Amino acid sequence: MATMTILLNGTWEAIVDFAHSIKDPSALDLSKYAQEWKPIQVPGCWEMIEQNKLADGPVWYRKDFLIPEHWKGETLAIQFDGVNYFCDIWVNSEYVGTHEGGWNGFEVPLRGNLNFGNSNRLLVKVYKQGDKFPLREC
DSSP states (O other): OOOOOOOOOEEEEEEEOTTOOOOOGGGGGSGGGTTTOEEEEESSOGGGTOSOSSOOOOEEEEEEEEBOGGGTTSOEEEEESOOSSEEEEEETTEEEEEEESTTOOEEEEEOSSOOBTSEEEEEEEEEOSSSSSOOOOO
């Protein structure tokens, strides 16, 4: 069976929200945040755009991508090679999943609110280990 892939590596956009002021992900589409989005390379670390190396997050990442029209009816998923350490994931404002586990690869099935042949928006809220997710002692 053939595997169809869209590589999402490259330039994304990110907003640093260490004050935890963004409660509703749909608010990120409002014009008041338009100037706060910064380009960031993925894979990569948010320290590329943020000076505070001790904060644990969150940082919101977004990427627009196209799903080909002829993929309609196929089983689709977004595969991550790793997100350090915890993330929540939305596609087109629909919550699709979460993951905890550092650099472990994982995938999230996509269903429902997809735009075949048009743009789709992936939104990922990321926390590093810290206050919210403390490092475990062995």
